[in-house]
Amino acid sequence: MIKRSLFVKNKIALGLAAATLGLSSTSLHAANFELGDFDIRFDSNFSYGQSIRVEDRDFQHIGKSNNPSFDWTGYHSALNPIYSSADVWNQPGAYSNNGDAGNLNFDSGDSFSKLLKGNHELSISKDNFGFFTRFMYFYDFALMDGDYAYSNPTSGNKVDPCDDDDTKEQVCADLRLLDAYVWANFDLNEGRNPLSIRLGQQVVNWGESTLISHGINVNPVDIDRLKAPGAELKEAFIPVGMLWASLGITDNLTLEGFYQYEWHETRLPAAGTYFSTNDFASENGYQQN
Numbered sequence: 001m002i003k004r005s006l007f008v009k010n011k012i013a014l015g016l017a018a019a020t021l022g023l024s025s026t027s028l029h030a031a032n033f034e035l036g037d038f039d040i041r042f043d044s045n046f047s048y049g050q051s052i053r054v055e056d057r058d059f060q061h062i063g064k065s066n067n068p069s070f071d072w073t074g075y076h077s078a079l080n081p082i083y084s085s086a087d088v089w090n091q092p093g094a095y096s097n098n099g100d101a102g103n104l105n106f107d108s109g110d111s112f113s114k115l116l117k118g119n120h121e122l123s124i125s126k127d128n129f130g131f132f133t134r135f136m137y138f139y140d141f142a143l144m145d146g147d148y149a150y151s152n153p154t155s156g157n158k159v160d161p162c163d164d165d166d167t168k169e170q171v172c173a174d175l176r177l178l179d180a181y182v183w184a185n186f187d188l189n190e191g192r193n194p195l196s197i198r199l200g201q202q203v204v205n206w207g208e209s210t211l212i213s214h215g216i217n218v219n220p221v222d223i224d225r226l227k228a229p230g231a232e233l234k235e236a237f238i239p240v241g242m243l244w245a246s247l248g249i250t251d252n253l254t255l256e257g258f259y260q261y262e263w264h265e266t267r268l269p270a271a272g273t274y275f276s277t278n279d280f281a282s283e284n285g286y287q288q289n
Helices: 085-089 101-105 165-172
Strands: 020-035 038-053 111-126 129-140 173-188 193-202 240-250 253-260
Touching: 129 165, 165 173
Parallel strands: none
Antiparallel strands: 020 038, 038 111, 111 129, 129 173, 173 193, 193 240, 240 253
16 A cells, blocks of 8 residues: 655745745656776756745835835935935835845746756765765856846946856856765774764765754855755755764764864855845845945
8 A cells, every 4th residue: 555645845945935936847867887896876956946926025124215206316415315314214114225135126926036957966986985976057047137126226236146256156057066075984893883984075964954053053054045946955055175974882872073174154145136135244245325
């Protein structure tokens, strides 16, 4: 008898269900073969996902001076301020303009991500030694076309994440190496104490929660990858260089440890992307006031 789960797992864009709609399609391919004494496995995962905004923005979360009731044509801070401070402050909205670019960039019905990506894993092993690497590439058609709803009311400039090279690699289009490490397994004390060692760029899985970092979670997180359509944890956690070891003490007790020789920052949502809530702390961020 086959038992079927009552729940179906779908890869969707993260966020409030009432605010966004996510769709994705995935294709998996795998190849296994032997080359001399080496066992080789190559896995490929191709996917396309789309995220759409389905609700109008709430102007309580938009900077007061970005309220559409204002017309800033001809504005000059000294010669032609147009509106008094009281006019601006009496409008509904947030007191700062430094957290609304992503909200303003996309209207209801806009697709804020059309993501095509590939994820590949290569594993090479011989006896108790081996090498593993994972890399991915992606292209976001929605971000790359530069068609954003918002432009700065005084300068006319758009907040385009793809204008900056570093931010473009973070959210728009990139080819990136993820894991890359060598590993070895040993049986000590006639097999009673198994020892595993990994050296290189890797993720240590001591729990996969993203709520509290720097506890059992040692790897930084790429939040843009985590909130992309078809998101997977193996793309969100950023591998760093380290030496990791695991030693079995008893059948029920294992000792693990690592030495991290490389550091990488957590990547915040890039300014101007839909899920960004800060316009200056991320890559290529800017401050309006």
